Amino acid sequence: MTGHVDSVKTYALVFAALICLTILTTGVAFIDLGPFSVVVALVIAVCKMLLVALFFMHVRYSTKLTKLVVSGGLLWLGILVLFTLADVVSRGWVGVPGR
Amino acid sequence: MAPQVDHLLYYLLAVATFFTLLIFVAIFYFAIRYRRRSEKELPHAVHTGMALEIVWSVIPFGLTMIMFTWGADLYFRGSRPPDNALQIYVVGKQWMWKLQHMEGRREINELHVPLGRPVKLTMTSEDVIHSFFVPDFRMKQDVVPGRYSTLWFQPTKAGKYHLFCAEYCGTNHSRMIGWIYVMEPQDYQTWVSGGSGGGSLADAGGKLFESLACANCHHPDGSGRCPTLVGLFGRNVLLSTGHVVKADEAYIRESILQPNAKVVAGYQPIMPTFQGLVTEEGVVQLIEYVRSLNPKPVGAEGSGQMPALTPGVVPGSQRPRVGTAGPAPKER
Amino acid sequence: MANHAQAETLALREQFDTAEQQKDASTLGMWIFLITEVMFFGGMFLAYTVYRSKYPVTFAVASTSLNVYIGAFNTVVLLCSSFTMVLAVRAAQLGKRRAIVLFLILTLILGFMFLGIKAFEWNEKFQEHHIPGMANFHLEGVPIEQQGQAQLFFSLYFAMTGLHALHMVIGAGIVSCLAWWAHKGKYTAEYMTPVDVGGLYWHFVDIIWIFLFPLLYLIDRHLGKWVS
């Protein structure tokens, strides 16, 4: 009934990692990485999301269905963003305005 | 374009009619042949045939792929106006169409075009989204505020054709209509050179250029604080960000209204914005003025013929340029 | 044991056959709800991505005007609240009533601290005339004709942080209720689904901020400095 109970130590380690990543991403923002600044910031954010989801939200010990729901949700967000960007980015490739 | 669209329609109609009849006939036949004869009747279950399922998925899909390819081909051709097209500017506003010819003639809710010559409309809106729709040409394109959109057609028969606004735009949406007159080329010449005589669009643009004091910075020989505009139109321009853009209508419009958005490499972002000072029609005149600064290609003659878009080296120009880059991604 | 069985029957609603079924339904229900939240915030993330790609320089300048240190500090506050929340859930799993209440109250305090800091930041925006839609809107370092684009950034900034804060307020309400019921002894090691599900919501709101922080405060700071 209670499911899997993680130790306080595990949670504390995850928490420490989250704080470190926050400091890291803030620090990196002050270094000029050009276009990679976006990549680095988002990779760190995704890592933090995974830590929170897997440990704090117990996805690690959840059923396959929960994992499917989570990944399905992210996939749908991807569909929304990618298909819209497909339009925004390729507008004007033809070289004729508005087509 | 219209006959080609109709041919695709005939194909679609044939497919649609076939399947509609197939389903209707099947339903009627089965419904009568297998009608319930007794309340206790229990028919045997018919088991799914994998082959059948595949057949009736794959065959219709094949037919639809023809529709897709055919339609996409028409769409692509409709989206690339030929280089020698007659240029006309369209501004939509609640609730009228304002059209300007290169020679300076302006029309409202009426458009006169010559027979047999491709016509390219460069369109924008002053307020909400409109849509330029000519049913007889099977052509439609939304007209969006803040950007240019393009539509082209080649009239093949003289006459009078409906022009509609097809995107709902408010109270008098259904009265934002007009006519397109397709005239014999010589009639068109007479018509276009008549009228108010306010001079060509480029002339009007030249006057505007002067009254806005643009020439203080944009010297023809490139000696000013700003790049020269001679020979700019249609060329690829290297920007301070390292990107390359094609100097088309949309780029020039943006450079007038948002001068700091795309600064030419080697120049400072010092130009003030003309947003609010120039109307959409004024912008159009300025664009035509800039276009008129291009040297005329060999073989171009007559007032009805506008200079073709010819990228190339222009003597006296000191602007950095990239001649070989293809059409580069633009923001809009 | 009899006591537990009784608690279980009391908490079991009539449409369910077993407590297990009820727990599965609640947990899955919260996950599906969180997916709807992902799509809800997703629309704004999309708008942000589109405009950032259209106006990178203006967005960078606008982003630079935000205070990174406050943003980073607030991120840490929120992460702390997630930590206390997960400890509350753990306490619930182990049936430690007082620990649940303690950690939930800590979570609540940290949550309000986050909101307080956020309110302070918003107030700053008012003083700096960074409020979109106001006649006095002005962002330094952006030419006059691009002030509109700067407004777009702040419109999205307020929409995103505002809706995030609204979710925090709702979360605070949920945590308060949980703390009250935990204090009343409603939750046992056998029946702690509400705490678990409330925790999921709280962590989700944290994840949204984990993305808002870099997107709004961090990316392309150098592009912004270089222009201004």
Add this chain to the structure above:
Amino acid sequence: MNASYGIKSWLLTKDHKRIGLLYLATITLFFFLGGAFATLIRIELLTPQGDLVSSETYNKLFTMHGVVMIFFFLIPSIPATLGNFFLPMMIGARDLAFPKLNLLSWYLLVIGGLFALFAMLAGGVDTGWTFYTPYSTSYSNTWVIATAIGIFVAGFSSILTGLNFIITVHTMRAPGMTWFRMPLFVWAHYATSLIQVLGTPVLAVTIVLVFCERYFHIGIFDPALGGDPVLFQHLFWFYSHPAVYIMILPAMGVISELVSTFARKPVFGYGFVAFSSLAIAVLGFLVWGHHLFVSTQSVYAGLIFSFLSYFVAIPSAIKVFNWTATLYKGSISYATPMLYAFGFIGLFTIGGLTGLFVASLGIDVHVTDTYFVIAHFHYIMVGGAIMAYLGGMHYWWPKMTGRMYPEGWAKLSALVIFLGFNLTFFPQFILGYLGMPRRYHVYPPEFQVLHVLSTAGASVLAVGYVIPMVYFVWSLRYGAIAPANPWGASGLEWKTASPPPKHNFEETPIVTHGAYDYSHVIGEEVEVG
């Protein structure tokens, strides 16, 4: 179900069956309200000059027709009434997983509806149901915000219903009710719920942004500030295209039940039909850009969206072919629900096939925003969704109320609706191809003949809709008492009394065979209603 009486017992009920009936009353009201708007529109279009109402009024009429019909009738129609009532019964559950949430969903629809009604009474709204910016945010002088709040709130009703159904299907199935023993109605609702849960939040946030832009004058989509009106269209259609499948998928679920029951045969290709529902739900999210072919969307994006749109044709075709094949060697009854099912298959075929026209880039440039598109989606929404809804209503009416409807009148109205519908909307295909733009108050006189035909059809259709309304109400008191299983149907919902007891089943059923196994039903006593 009728254990207690009084208004309070209804307004505070947690019984999914009662909530279904509350929805039924609510959406019936909205259906006739939307129908009244449609009637005025059709009368106005009898003449080209626009002499009945002013342009402002006409624009408000078609906007409110769209808003009411889509958000307050079609979206909740089958799922919230028939789905609410029968989904738990079909899987052998006592109720939905979250009965209180279910009641909340109904209240949200009512509150949203009240906002919309307020907007209409206060002066109406004229943006079109699509709310395109910048017209809706900066130019319209009508009650956009109240309407937007109404749709936002109703959207949450839809989300919560979808959530409830998904959880119910996952956790509440009776012993032995495996996934592939579920009726196709349940599969269709499961697919619908996925769309509701994944799509509606995007509409919600879009409405929030439009609200902010209009109320606080901040420019999210405002071109004057550099905003992108086409971005609004992307966000809007990300929901609103799949929303079409929210309306039609449950209808397909109903048709699967009807065809099977009245042919007394399992649905041909059960697995294919079940998965085609899921396929439609998923593919439906990949095609929204086909509404934007002339919007200044990129040519390449148009290409992708057109290509993907054709993939939706496959699962739709699979369904139509499988229903038709189910009739083969069946024992076909001509009961009213089956007549509606025949009507549905025919009209949906036409609606679906004309969908291929508008998905084709070359044709769509010409016919988009014309009456061709109007005709196409009315064939799907009215010819499809409403035919199935009425078919389902007739099929389950005895179960819901314990009374039979008069068969003769019902057959007559089914025929009248089929004929009236075709007369109304078929001329609109021709009108559209000839170039008649949509949302036109006045129009060139050469289109008048077809408009008159369409209006004539609409009057027939209106009569067709009033007849069932009358005899359904009549039957509540005077109809013959319905037996538990008047059709010889196989679903679990027919294994209990009509109307069902409060907890649906006297004891939880144990399922031992797949859906549509008629040997168990016909082998026992067949009751004829």
